[in-house]
Amino acid sequence: MSDLFAIGASGIKAYSRALSVVGDNIANAQTEGYVRRTVRLQEAPPAGDIVLSRNSIRPGGVTAAGVTRELDQWLVEDARTSSGEAARQSTRLNWISITERSLANGGDSINGSISAVFATADQLSATPNDPNLRRQFLANVNDSAGTFRRTANALGSALDGVAVEARGSVDQLNTDLNALSRVNEGLSRARPGSTNEATLLDERDRVTESIASMMEIAVSYDARGIAAVRSASGDILVGGNEVATIGLAVSEGGLLSFTLNQANLFQPMSGELAGLADAATHISNNIAGLNALAEQFSSTLNAAHEAGLDANGAAGLPLLNFTGAAAELVAFARAIAQVATANTTSNNGNMLAFNNLRGANGIEQNVIAFITQQAQATAAARAQEAASSGRLQSALAARDAIGGVDLDREATDLLRFQQAYEAAARTIQVARETMQTMLNIF
Structure with missing residues (x-):
C-alpha cells in the first residue's frame, strides 16, 4: 500500500513540475530569445539499494529528470x-x-x-x-x-x-x-x-x-x-x-x-x-x-x-x-x-x-x-x-519551428498533464480509501 502512496506522490510532484514548465512556455510565448522547454519524465526504478540497507524495495512511479530546451544547435548557429x-x-x-x-x-x-x-x-x-x-x-x-x-x-x-x-x-x-x-x-x-x-x-x-x-x-x-x-x-x-x-x-x-x-x-x-x-x-x-x-x-x-x-x-x-x-x-x-x-x-x-x-x-x-x-x-x-x-527570416523561421512556443501544442500538453496530475491524485485517494477500509475491519 505504501508503494501505491509513493507512486501517486511521485506523479503529483512530476506532473506539477511539468505543468509549471508549460505555464512558463505560455507566459513567454512572445518573449524574445525564449526557447520552448519540456520536462524529461522517466519511470522511477521499482527497486534498488538505498543508504544503510541493501536490496530494499523502493516504490516505482515517475520522476522529473530535468528541464530540456527544445532547439537545434546548428539552426541556432x-x-x-x-x-x-x-x-x-x-x-x-x-x-x-x-x-x-x-x-x-x-x-x-x-x-x-x-x-x-x-x-x-x-x-x-x-x-x-x-x-x-x-x-x-x-x-x-x-x-x-x-x-x-x-x-x-x-x-x-x-x-x-x-x-x-x-x-x-x-x-x-x-x-x-x-x-x-x-x-x-x-x-x-x-x-x-x-x-x-x-x-x-x-x-x-x-x-x-x-x-x-x-x-x-x-x-x-x-x-x-x-x-x-x-x-x-x-x-x-x-x-x-x-x-x-x-x-x-x-x-x-x-x-x-x-x-x-x-x-x-x-x-x-x-x-x-x-x-x-x-x-x-x-x-x-x-x-x-x-x-x-x-x-x-x-x-x-x-x-x-x-x-x-x-x-x-x-x-x-x-x-x-x-x-x-x-x-x-x-x-x-x-x-x-x-x-x-x-x-x-x-x-x-x-x-x-x-x-x-x-x-x-x-x-x-x-x-x-x-x-x-x-x-x-x-x-x-x-x-x-x-x-x-x-x-x-528563413533562418529564424527554421530555428523557431523547433524552439518557438506553439500555443496549440502547449494547450495539448496542459490538458495531458492536468489529466495525469488528476490520475496521480486519484491514486493517492484510492490508496487512502483502501487503507481506511482495511483498518475498519479491525
Whole structure:
C-alpha cells in the first residue's frame, strides 16, 4: 500500500513540475530569445539499494529528470551568422540612403544652379550689356557655390552621424561581452536540468546573437554550456575570466577602424560595425567626389571668365574661390561691370565661348554621372539588404519551428498533464480509501 502512496506522490510532484514548465512556455510565448522547454519524465526504478540497507524495495512511479530546451544547435548557429550579415547590410543601406537624400537635396540643386550659370551666359551672349542679366549671372554663380557648400555639409553631417552611431554600437558590444561573462559565471553554478539553467542558456544565446549582430564571431561551448567567444581572426573576446574591450578609431577623413584591448586593429567582416565602416567609406568617397566636382567647376568657370574682358576692357577676374573642399567654395564679390562678356573680337565673344564648356566631359555631365552613381549604389545596397534579410527570416523561421512556443501544442500538453496530475491524485485517494477500509475491519 505504501508503494501505491509513493507512486501517486511521485506523479503529483512530476506532473506539477511539468505543468509549471508549460505555464512558463505560455507566459513567454512572445518573449524574445525564449526557447520552448519540456520536462524529461522517466519511470522511477521499482527497486534498488538505498543508504544503510541493501536490496530494499523502493516504490516505482515517475520522476522529473530535468528541464530540456527544445532547439537545434546548428539552426541556432545559422541564425546567428545570418543576423550578422543582415545587420551589416541593413546598417549600410540606412546610411547610403541618407547619402542619397543628401545628394538629392543638394546634388540636383548643384546641377540646376550650374545649368542656370550657363543659361544666363547664353542670354548674355545675346544682350551682353544688360545689367539685370549681369547681376543674375553673378547671383547664379553665388548660388552654385552655396549648393556645393550645403551638399558638402550634409555629407559631413552624415559622416559624423556614422561615427556617433559607431561609438554607441561599440559601447553596446562591450556591454554584451561583459554580460556574457556574467552569464557564464551563473552557468558554472547552476544546477544541471534546472529552470534557472534553462533561463541562463536562453540569455547566453540572446547575448551571443547580439554580439554576432555587431561583428563576426566564433562560439564554442563546454559541457556546462559556458560559451567561449572569439573574433574571426581567433582573438579571445570572452573566455574563462578574460573579457576583451573593443575600441573605435576614427581617422581624420572619417574612416572607421576598431581596436581590440586598445592595441590590435581589426576590421569586422560582418555585423553592424562592418556596415558602419562600409558607410563611412562610402560617404567619405562621395565627399572626395564632390570636392573634385567643386574643383572642376571652379577651375573651369574661372578659366573661362578670365579669358574674357569686362565692361571696362580689363581682363576677367576669377569668380570662385576654391581652397580644396566643396564645403569652403565661395563666390568672389564682383561688380556687374566686372562680368567678362567680351573678348578681343566682340563684346559678347566670351559668353559665346561658355557654351563650349557644356560638352560630354563638362561639369554638368559629371555632376549627373556622380548622382547617377550614387543612385546605382543605393539600388545595389537595397538588393543586398533584401537578400540578407530574407536569408535571416528563413533562418529564424527554421530555428523557431523547433524552439518557438506553439500555443496549440502547449494547450495539448496542459490538458495531458492536468489529466495525469488528476490520475496521480486519484491514486493517492484510492490508496487512502483502501487503507481506511482495511483498518475498519479491525
